[in-house]
Amino acid sequence: PQGVLELTFELEGALDTTLVRTFGAAVDSIRVDTTVAIPVGLSGALNVSVRARNSVDIIGGDGPVAANVVTGGAGDSEPPSARLEVSALPKLELTDSIQIQVLGNDDAQGSGIIQAGYTVLAISQARQDTLVRSGSATFTPARTGTVAAQFSVPVFNVDSLSLPDTLQYEVTGYLLDQAGNCSAAVSDELQQLECGNRGGAIIAEGRLGQRLNRAHVSGRTVQLPSGGLIMDAAVDTARRNLFLSNLTRNRVELFRLDSESFGPPVGVGSEPWGLAFSRDGDSLWVANSGGTNLSVIDLEQEREVESNRFLTPDVVIFDIELNAGETATTYKIYPLPTGANPSFSDRPQFAAVDSFGSVIYSTKTTLIGDIGTARKAFFEDGSDRSEVKLFVEHALTTPADDFWAVAHIDSIGTSLVETQIGSITITTAALTLYDHVPGFPDQVIVGRANTGSGELPTDAWAELVSKGSDAYMVEGARWDVPSLGFRDTTYVAGSGDGGWVAVGEGAREPVARVLMYRAQPGGATGLSGFIQVADLLTNPSEQVKGLGMNYDGTLTVVRGLQAAYFISPDLRLQGLTGIPLATTGAGAALHPLHADFRTLENPDGQYRPDTHLAFVGTGERTVDIIDTFKFLRIGRVAIRDVVVGPLKAILPFPEDNAGFQCSAVDVTDQAGRFIGQAVQVYEGNDFNAPIVPNGITEDRCVVVKLFGTTSSGGVVVVDVRKADILREHPER
Structure with missing residues (x-):
């Protein structure tokens, strides 16, 4: 036997219909019980036949069996039993939906279910209004036994300019049988509630629907x-x-x-x-x-x-030690990190591109303890190969006599030179520093020093540099490797014009730091300086959890575990603003046209409240909006999830504000160059004069678009509107 795969029941006469039952695997024998609902009002002869099909399409049958359908007395008066399941995310974006499932069954002698449906009331307590939506699914022929219908209802009755907007949804489900009996449900347990009517939609008579209170927030999560x-x-x-x-x-x-x-x-x-x-x-x-x-x-x-x-190549730095004895002088070379310790990680993490096209990037720490670094990758015009240099200027060195700390060279060679003076053999040390001309690996250059001639490693370094090397040396010092490397995620952010790059270390040990690099051509890696994040708040446990830089590098925002810190290129703290639940979440960005911030280097900078704005992720599932001159939170955007990674800001697209009245202002950088137009938020560049809701810039105008990675594993796209910018402004 090949086994039965399918049974077909054919009904002819008073009711013409076909029922098919299929089986996932062929079986030798099977017994099937089924029920067929006879619609009200039918009568007459009814013939029932059955056919079985096996796995090689051989068909066998039986019947017909004759029956007579007669009209019943009272008919079907028993309503179906229904239950309702409703679910939604804890916070809803405007593109999210409420999931509704209506389930239930008709009684064994019933006429069969022909419709399942729902009614949703969206109630705004703040606006004192209610909107109603309903929908249904039909079954042909009528269904006997258990039925289930699923619905996805987009959120509605939301005020998009007043987010977060909290609504109370009341949901009713219902089932309708062929005899016209209706049952409503407002619970996930089987119910037979009387059906009522509200504005043409079915509800449970005298009962409230299943309630779902939800806050509606900004953004669209991808x-x-x-x-x-x-x-x-x-x-x-x-x-x-x-x-x-x-x-x-x-x-x-x-x-x-x-x-x-x-x-x-x-x-x-x-x-x-x-x-x-x-x-x-x-x-x-x-x-x-x-x-x-x-x-x-x-x-x-x-x-x-x-x-x-x-x-990218491997990177090694060196300590050179000179041991001078009465009859012998020797050099000892210490490549760093040493073999007994973790090495420098070469694995790129975050990156930014400066105005010369060089890539400034951090390298990630590893599970085996490899140390993160900051590096510059560049390609000289006309050169044979790209180059990578390690940032070392921020590293501490330990004072040590007869030591030299060296970086940016390829290798070091040493040898002993014996000189016979009478019966005494004098041994002196020769040192050779090897490097290549940047961009030309085959053009090897050397710098030499011999203690017998009174030469020291600084002499070898000077010769090397004179031949085109970019070698770096600190005399009388040893490298402090922990201070050079990074122990946690290290963020990198560049200014809009590429003139500056900030590197922010997330580690607590030995202490988190922020480094500032001013764009320079070729292999120049000089830093303007660095600052320990602990210096910003006298708290050694502070970390970097986000980094953003403005258009011309005149201001950087550092998102810490307690606050957002604002620093100028000379690494002076300009101000700070506390962050709610800051230990959770990350991310910080400045307005794309934030520029010309007043600093010691830029004393003629101008305060522009329209663009001098920062956007910082919080643990409260919001992005806080901060005025970077007042260092005051003036607005916030509620979102569905927590921002856990970098936050990026761009100007709105033209179609974002199509049909809106959105006044624009020209923006220039610290050099007076025009850099773009921004949506105007204030009258006459006056912080105390925000534009009224329906003024020359409407509240619905999009000022900035934000993109941030979130705790849901997605990316949220947020249109930040003028209403959001001014939501907590003291003059609104």
């Missing part, structure tokens, strides 16, 4: 179509694309902002993390943290240019 872990986001405004680094899938996801749909992902290197655009805007750098390289994506072709993958 989840990856096939999962993964997002580490960074970058917005290509020219092509309207959002790029998301997917660490676990070794690719960069491409989300098209115009169609709000995902395009084909771009395969890159191992464990992609940080993203940064090239200065010409044609390429996207991707820091592959699972390897020692960076990918380059062509933004027009939307693919990696394999031949342009940037390969």
